[in-house]
Amino acid sequence: MNSRIESQRCLQRIEKKLDIEKLLGAGSVPFLLRLGQHFPRLYDLLSNVYHDVEDFDQVMESLVKTLVDSYQDRPERLKKKDDQRLDDPQWFKSENMVGMACYVDLLANDLKTLKSRIPYLSELGISYLHLMPLYKSPEGDSDGGYAVSDYRTVNPALGTMDDLRDLSEALSEAGISLVLDFVFNHTSDEHEWALAARSGDPKYADFYYLFDDRSVPDAYETTLREIFPQVRRGSFTYLEDMDKWVWTTFNSFQWDLNYSNPSVFSAIASEMLYLANAGAEVLRLDALAFIWKELGTTCENRPNAHKLIQAFNCCLQIAAPAVVFKSEAIVHPDDVVKYIEPEECQLSYNPLLMALIWNSLATRKTRLLNQSLSHRFAIHPDCSWVNYARCHDDIGWTFDDGDAAAMGLNGYDHRLFLNRYYTGGFEGSFATGLGFQFNPENGDRRVCGSLASLAGLEQAIEAGDNSLVDMSVARILLIHSIILSIGGIPLLYAGDELAMLNDYSFQDDDTKKHDARWVNRPRITEEALAAAARPGTPQNRINAALRQMISLRKANAVFGTGKTRIISTGNDHLFAYQRVHPEAENLAVICNFSDHPQILDQGVLQSMGLGGRAIELISGEHVNFHSTGSLNLEPFQFQWFRTDPA
Numbered sequence: 001m002n003s004r005i006e007s008q009r010c011l012q013r014i015e016k017k018l019d020i021e022k023l024l025g026a027g028s029v030p031f032l033l034r035l036g037q038h039f040p041r042l043y044d045l046l047s048n049v050y051h052d053v054e055d056f057d058q059v060m061e062s063l064v065k066t067l068v069d070s071y072q073d074r075p076e077r078l079k080k081k082d083d084q085r086l087d088d089p090q091w092f093k094s095e096n097m098v099g100m101a102c103y104v105d106l107l108a109n110d111l112k113t114l115k116s117r118i119p120y121l122s123e124l125g126i127s128y129l130h131l132m133p134l135y136k137s138p139e140g141d142s143d144g145g146y147a148v149s150d151y152r153t154v155n156p157a158l159g160t161m162d163d164l165r166d167l168s169e170a171l172s173e174a175g176i177s178l179v180l181d182f183v184f185n186h187t188s189d190e191h192e193w194a195l196a197a198r199s200g201d202p203k204y205a206d207f208y209y210l211f212d213d214r215s216v217p218d219a220y221e222t223t224l225r226e227i228f229p230q231v232r233r234g235s236f237t238y239l240e241d242m243d244k245w246v247w248t249t250f251n252s253f254q255w256d257l258n259y260s261n262p263s264v265f266s267a268i269a270s271e272m273l274y275l276a277n278a279g280a281e282v283l284r285l286d287a288l289a290f291i292w293k294e295l296g297t298t299c300e301n302r303p304n305a306h307k308l309i310q311a312f313n314c315c316l317q318i319a320a321p322a323v324v325f326k327s328e329a330i331v332h333p334d335d336v337v338k339y340i341e342p343e344e345c346q347l348s349y350n351p352l353l354m355a356l357i358w359n360s361l362a363t364r365k366t367r368l369l370n371q372s373l374s375h376r377f378a379i380h381p382d383c384s385w386v387n388y389a390r391c392h393d394d395i396g397w398t399f400d401d402g403d404a405a406a407m408g409l410n411g412y413d414h415r416l417f418l419n420r421y422y423t424g425g426f427e428g429s430f431a432t433g434l435g436f437q438f439n440p441e442n443g444d445r446r447v448c449g450s451l452a453s454l455a456g457l458e459q460a461i462e463a464g465d466n467s468l469v470d471m472s473v474a475r476i477l478l479i480h481s482i483i484l485s486i487g488g489i490p491l492l493y494a495g496d497e498l499a500m501l502n503d504y505s506f507q508d509d510d511t512k513k514h515d516a517r518w519v520n521r522p523r524i525t526e527e528a529l530a531a532a533a534r535p536g537t538p539q540n541r542i543n544a545a546l547r548q549m550i551s552l553r554k555a556n557a558v559f560g561t562g563k564t565r566i567i568s569t570g571n572d573h574l575f576a577y578q579r580v581h582p583e584a585e586n587l588a589v590i591c592n593f594s595d596h597p598q599i600l601d602q603g604v605l606q607s608m609g610l611g612g613r614a615i616e617l618i619s620g621e622h623v624n625f626h627s628t629g630s631l632n633l634e635p636f637q638f639q640w641f642r643t644d645p646a
């Protein structure tokens with residue numbers, strides 16, 4: 001029997017048995033339509049992953065039951081949103097999209113006070129708000145909330161689920177899409193599933209990877225990468241009370257879920273839809289690369305991980321189609337793009353752009369940036385990058401060694417150089433940052449620090465040197481200008497709009513001091529807001545220029561829909577690209593990463609559409625390239641040229 005017929009029979013049987021029409025009443029029409037449309041794919045994906053499972057039809061039945069229940073619980077407001085988004089599936093491509101990520105308590109104490117900060121966000125132009133994990137999690141160290149003890153309970157210090165629903169509605173009214181974390185690779189060791197496993201319940205023991213001795217862990221470990229080598233060597237944790245080993249890719253209190261068990265898939269699908277029904281419009285798929293384990297492999301980016309993510313996406317298409325996925329794959333660029341498909345993740349962090357911007361700032365050279373992006377920036381036209389310079393995490397140097405070799409660089413050595421450059425081991429560096437997760441085995445480490453401190457503002461202010469301040473301000477604006485214009489959703493990390501420096505207070509907190517990422521998670525204080533509001537401060541210059549760039553983005557359609565062409569400038573210090581819009585005027589962006597003036601050749605200008613009239617959006621100046629010849633750029637200057645129709 002072919003799988004199409006099998007899946008149809010399975011669906012008919014389930015529909016009849018569950019009597020979905022009766023269950024859902026009047027609302028059943030759109031649901032049943034979408035179920036009919038997406039079930040065959042869901043069936044295919046899961047039967048492929050779970051071909052060994054005995055009663056596969058039962059797995060599908062309980063999953064469909066979850067979908068029905070979730071749809072039944074979905075508020076009317078969100079069902080309307082479903083219809084809207086189905087009519088406009090490319091909504092996230094708009095020039096209006098500008099994102100921010102923040103910890104609730106660091107921006108506003110709790111969810112209720114965060115609601116009162118919506119005007120602040122709106123005024124800045126924010127239309128996408130990622131609230132860092134706000135679920136119930138262990139006291140003390142919870143990996144910044146990424147150890148979830150209950151997906152359905154808000155961390156009591158931040159408020160309640162009702163507060164979250166209330167906030168999501170208020171955000172939606174203000175035109176801001178709520179983004180929540182879907183932390184589905186692991187739970188905390190205090191999740192009720194983990195507690196049940198601990199107390200010997202075999203059903204829940206099967207939700208995790210538990211081993212009686214080291215033999216299997218040892219076999220896996222020969223091919224695993226260590227993610228947090230300073231937390232603990234290896235990827236497994238010994239549980240004294242159980243006399244067992246448990247798989248913990250990250251911290252020892254974060255237990256990896258066992259997706260080879262289909263009950264885990266169903267259980268997590270239910271939690272996912274709960275978050276969708278709380279009003280999330282984007283779910284950020286945390287650590288998605290790690291969800292499938294296979295002996296003899298790195299256990300990252302496995303084909304079955306992709307199938308499972310697609311299956312989760314199918315569930316959304318059926319029960320909450322307004323929601324899109326954002327991939328958090330901070331892995332090799334070849335692997336990052338494999339998650340980006342309309343059927344898998346419509347959005348993805350762009351870690352390569354992030355890493356290479358910092359690389360170009362350190363080296364003053366744009367060759368690797370240009371070379372890498374020229375063949376790696378294009379993705380599926382219905383998907384979108386989320387471009388960022390800093391986030392709550394460390395910076396990992398995830399460029400391709402082949403790309404580096406083509407530029408005459410040894411990837412390994414170059415990473416060591418970048419780590420030194422950004423963590424104080426390089427004479428003359430402008431950056432102030434901290435190292436993270438040093439691995440004694442291979443010398444690897446990552447970098448922490450706020451955008452402003454890594455870009456030189458901390459040193460410049462300490463030195464009281466105005467010319468250094470000017471340079472760091474220029475560097476910071478150069479970074480923002482690229483993130484805002486290169487194509488995709490720009491994502492700011494809260495505090496970066498105020499050019500906040502490193503926050504060293506974590507070093508005095510026992511629950512945080514071992515995790516240097518806290519240095520780049522500052523509390524948004526009245527002082528920081530005041531400094532950015534006071535004319536003449538570097539923070540004010542950065543804030544004002546950033547606001548101007550955001551307004552320009554929102555006023556020009558070419559920043560939204562359209563394609564990006566990376567341009568070879570023939571100058572090792574310049575980075576340039578063109579944004580081509582199907583209907584509106586085009587945009588040409590040129591950035592100078594050098595601390596010296598640079599010249600861009602007239603021929604290159606012409607190749608990016610700059611042969612006649614244009615307006616430079618930042619200065620508002622009109623230019624006629626026909627008569628100007630080549631273009632001069634000041635140190636760290638960037639220009640946004642919108643071509644004028646002839």
Ligand code: OTU
Pocket residue numbers: 143144146147183227250286287288289328329330331392393394
């Ligand atoms: C994510 O990041 C989160 O962003 C981190 O804040 C969490 O600690 C972690 O997952 C666990 O939930 O190791 O240093 O691509 O780089 O997924 C960041 C692999 C991380 C990892 C990434 C992970």
